[in-house]
Amino acid sequence: MPTFYPSVSPDFMAWCAKQKVFWTASAPLRGDHINVSPKALLSSAFTFLGPNSAAYVDLTGSGVETIAHLKENGRITIMFNSFDAGPRVLRLFCKGRVVEKGADKFDEWLDRFGEDAEEKFKAVRSVIVLDIFKVQTSCGFGVPLLSMSAGDDETPPKPCLIDRPTILKMGAHAVSAGKLAEFQATYNGYSLDGLPGLSSAAAARRSKAGAVWYAATAAAQAWAPPRDVCVLLAGVVLGVAATVAAVTSGRWVPVQAL
Known part of the structure; x- marks a missing residue:
């Protein structure tokens, strides 16, 4: 990873x-x-x-x-x-x-x-x-492993590069466990600079993001505060807005100046 x-x-x-x-x-x-x-x-x-x-x-x-x-x-x-x-x-x-x-x-x-x-x-x-x-x-795991050839009576052992079996085993396990598409969606959808990568992975990422947004919106809509709380909050907001408007227009006079 x-x-x-x-x-x-x-x-x-x-x-x-x-x-x-x-x-x-x-x-x-x-x-x-x-x-x-x-x-x-x-x-x-x-x-x-x-x-x-x-x-x-x-x-x-x-x-x-x-x-x-x-x-x-x-x-x-x-x-x-x-x-x-x-x-x-x-x-x-x-x-x-x-x-x-x-x-x-x-x-x-x-x-x-x-x-x-x-x-x-x-x-x-x-x-x-x-x-x-x-x-x-x-x-x-995709980089070969440096090893030594077996050699024989006529040919001495010499350095060689061999494949690592781990990368193939990991891929096979992801497929059998049904996790390959999830892995691709997580790591293969977009480049480090945000460019689209594997089309299916990018689509899955967008779909997942949309599902998260929908769930968050639904949760917010499901929570309804009591009516009295809403009225109180509305009054506070209107009061603050009126005070700011008075100050900026020059019509508000501090108590100390009276």
Whole structure:
């Protein structure tokens, strides 16, 4: 299930530091290309500066999509995921900016990655600075599990990725229990920005909201206060309204002035 946080906790920071890869996603305001990039060297090239800020070293590569997108609109998402036995996906929704090599304070930013950062990252072209405004975690059962192949007498075991059976079992259980439509209505109706998602889920959400509104209206209509109470409240409201009208028109004179 997705869970949202306003900042990155120390536990999340420690978990992120243990992962071997992180992913960046960005897009222009116009155009057809959405960029997703895997990044390695996590232990040395990515750092949290606080619960709502981070930065990573951007090495020279064959593309420049992230830099271009950040310069245009500042939108970027960072994703971490686990390939080990404890599944998790963690996203950092950010506003980012680019500090290019040679720019003011670039050296100060690079020094945050260690005294040997300049020697280690010889092909650095920028530091990407991230302002984190939302954190999301989810189960991660859809991410494969890193394992070892069995091997044989001629072929030694080697690392491989295998499917996690949990995601299929969870889906089958939801179907058999009649809970799949409810789950979709809860989580698949609308995007984080309020855009319609799965049509059937969005319709179910609207229908449910309408039912809640109807029930609340019916309950309000069912409660009828005694007639004397209504008359008293009406008198109070009319009295207050008359006083306000007199004050604003200048016709009301305080008692002290008489």
